[in-house]
Amino acid sequence: MRAPCLVLLALVLAGCPKQVDRVAGxxxxxxxxxxxxxxxxxxxxxxxxxxxxxxxxxxxxTCELTEELCKLVESQPDRTDLPPRCVQAREQCAQANAGCTRCRNG
Incomplete structure (x- = not known):
C-alpha cells in the first residue's frame, strides 16, 4: 500500500512547477x-x-557561447574575477573565426 502512495506523491510533486529565484550558485x-x-x-x-x-x-x-558567457559575467558586476573569462572567450571567438576564414580562403 505504501509503494502506490509514494509513486502518487512523486508524480504530484514532479508535476508542480516551482518558481525558483536565481542564486549566485x-x-x-x-x-x-x-x-x-x-x-x-x-x-x-x-x-x-x-x-x-x-x-x-x-x-x-564558440561565438554564441562567448556571448552567453559574457552576459552571465555582466550580470554579476561585483565579481572582479569574472571579466577575464569574458575577455578570454572573446579572444577564443576571434581565433575560431580566423581559423574558419583561413579554411575558407584556402
Missing amino acids: SEDSRIDDTTAQLEELRLKTESESLSCLDRCAAARQ
Missing part, C-alpha cells in the same frame, strides 16, 4: 558549464583533421 554553475563547453570547442578547433564546414560550425558555436 546557479549563475556560477552556468558560467562554469559554459566555460567548459568553450574549452571543448577550443580543443576541437585545434584539430588539424577538422573539415572546413565543421571548423566554421565550431567557430559559430
